[in-house]
Amino acid sequence: MKKVDYIICGDYVLTMNERLDAFHDGAVAVKGTRIVDVGSAEAVLKNFSAGRTIEGKGRAVLPGLVNTHTHAPMVFFRGLADDLPLKDWLEKHIWPAEDSLLNPGFVYDATKLACLEMIKAGITTYNDMYFFGGSSAAAAKEIGIRAFLGAGILDFPGKTAQTPDEYLGNAEKFILDWRGEDLITPCLAPHSAYACGPGTLKRITELAERLGALVSIHLSETEWEVGEILSRYGRRPVEHLDAIGFLNQRVLAAHCVWLSDSEIAVLARRGVGVSHCIESNLKLASGIAPVPEMLRAGIKVTFGTDGAASNNDLNVLGEMSTAAKVHKAVAKDPATLDSKTALLMATRWGAEVLGIGDRAGSLEKGKLADMITVDLKKPHLTPVYDMYSHMVYAAAASDIDTVMINGRLVVDSRRPVTCDEEKIMQKASEWGKKIAVYNSGPRQVN
Ligand SMILES: [Zn+2]
Incomplete structure (x- = not known):
C-alpha cells in the first residue's frame, strides 16, 4: 500500500475530465499538492493508506x-x-x-x-x-x-x-x-x-x-x-x-x-x-x-x-x-x-x-488537488437521480462542506481553517462604518 496524505471519498465523484467520468462510491487520493489517483472507493482504499480519510457517505466530490x-x-x-x-x-x-x-x-x-x-x-x-x-x-x-x-x-x-x-x-x-x-x-x-x-x-x-x-x-x-x-x-x-x-x-x-x-x-x-x-x-x-x-x-x-x-x-x-x-x-x-x-x-x-487547464479544473491523476465536497444530506438534495442536475439547479453555497486547494484543506466540515472568520467580519464591519456615509439609503450600518 502506498502512503498518501488524504483519501477523499464520496457517494458520487464527478471528475469533469474529457470523458466526464463519474464514480458512484468513488474516492480521490492526494499526496502533497497533487491528485495521485481517482476511481472507485474500493480500489483507492485498497491501494493507498492515508494520513486522513474523509468519509463519503452522503457526500459528492467535485473539482473546485x-x-x-x-x-x-x-x-x-x-x-x-x-x-x-x-x-x-x-x-x-x-x-x-x-x-x-x-x-x-x-x-x-x-x-x-x-x-x-x-x-x-x-x-x-x-x-x-x-x-x-x-x-x-x-x-x-x-x-x-x-x-x-x-x-x-x-x-x-x-x-x-x-x-x-x-x-x-x-x-x-x-x-x-x-x-x-x-x-x-x-x-x-x-x-x-x-x-x-x-x-x-x-x-x-x-x-x-x-x-x-x-x-x-x-x-x-x-x-x-x-x-x-x-x-x-x-x-x-x-x-x-x-x-x-x-x-x-x-x-x-x-x-x-x-x-x-x-x-x-x-x-x-x-x-x-x-x-x-x-x-x-x-x-x-x-x-x-x-x-x-x-x-x-x-x-x-x-x-x-x-x-x-x-x-x-x-x-x-x-x-x-x-x-x-x-x-x-x-x-x-x-x-x-x-x-x-x-x-x-x-x-x-x-x-x-486561465491557462491552467493542463494542471487544474478536473479530478485527474497528476492534476493539482483543488476539490470540494458537497453535503447531500439536505431536503433539497434528496433523493439524487442526477448529480450534475443537483449541482446546477438545486445546490446552494451552504451545502459546500469541505474545500481543498493545492492539497491543503481550507474549509473542513464548513469551518474555515486558514483564517479567523469572526475577526475578518469584525474588520469588515469597522470598514462599513466609514463607508456608510456614501450609502444611497438611510445612513445605517451594523
Ligand atoms: Zn467587472
Whole structure:
C-alpha cells in the first residue's frame, strides 16, 4: 500500500475530465499538492493508506469551482447603493467612496472577506481585476486560495497611478514581484477599450507577451460601450480590439453582451476566453450575452461573479443556475445550456481560459488537488437521480462542506481553517462604518 496524505471519498465523484467520468462510491487520493489517483472507493482504499480519510457517505466530490471575473475588494461596497443607473451608482457612490477610502489596508481586509466568502462557496480559483495587487496577493495567499490577480490599468489618474506609463510600470513590478508563487498568478487588467486607448492596449499586448501574462478586460458590456467605441474608432469593440492586434489566447474578456455574429467569429478565431457574468448583467440591466451562440462558435465561455457590488454575492453555483435558466428562456428551448455544460463552464473550462487547464479544473491523476465536497444530506438534495442536475439547479453555497486547494484543506466540515472568520467580519464591519456615509439609503450600518 502506498502512503498518501488524504483519501477523499464520496457517494458520487464527478471528475469533469474529457470523458466526464463519474464514480458512484468513488474516492480521490492526494499526496502533497497533487491528485495521485481517482476511481472507485474500493480500489483507492485498497491501494493507498492515508494520513486522513474523509468519509463519503452522503457526500459528492467535485473539482473546485472557478470564478473567472471579479473585483474581490468591492465586497465592502455590497449593498451600498443598489437599483440605480450605472452612471449614478458609479459617480455618486462607488467612485467617491473609493476616492476617499481606498488604500492597501482596505484592499487587504476586503480581499480576505471576499476569499472567505468564495472558499465557503466552493470556489478554489478566482481571477481578479483591481488595484493594490500586492495587498490582494498577501490576503489570498494567507487564505490559501488560487488567485489570478490582474493589475488594473487606466488611461486616466487613479489611486495607484497618474499616467498609463505609471500603471504599466506598477503592473510589471507587481508581476515580477509575485510570479513563481504557488497560488498567486499576477496578471494584467486593462479596464476596457473605453478606459484604455489603442496606444496603452498595444503596450499591454507587448508586455503580456514578454512576461507570459494573462490579460483580462471588460468587453462589450453595455450598449453604451458599443456606441462609444463606434463613435471614437468607427468600429465595434471586438473589431476595434482585433484591428489593433489585442485579441489572442492570453486574453480573457468579461461580459461580451453586445456582440455581432462577425464579432463572435473573431473571438472564436483568436481563441479569446469569455467570462459570462449573468447576474451582474441582469442586475445592472446591461443585457443578456449570446452564450449559446458563443458556445456553438467554439468559444470557451466560463462564469464570473463580477464584483459583489453588482451581483451581490460571489457564488458560482448561483451563476450556473441563473445562466442555465435565463438562456433556456431566451432561446425558448429547455435543452439550452444543459447542466453538464454549465458545470464544465464552472470547472475545467474556467481553468482552461486561465491557462491552467493542463494542471487544474478536473479530478485527474497528476492534476493539482483543488476539490470540494458537497453535503447531500439536505431536503433539497434528496433523493439524487442526477448529480450534475443537483449541482446546477438545486445546490446552494451552504451545502459546500469541505474545500481543498493545492492539497491543503481550507474549509473542513464548513469551518474555515486558514483564517479567523469572526475577526475578518469584525474588520469588515469597522470598514462599513466609514463607508456608510456614501450609502444611497438611510445612513445605517451594523
Ligand atoms: Zn467587472
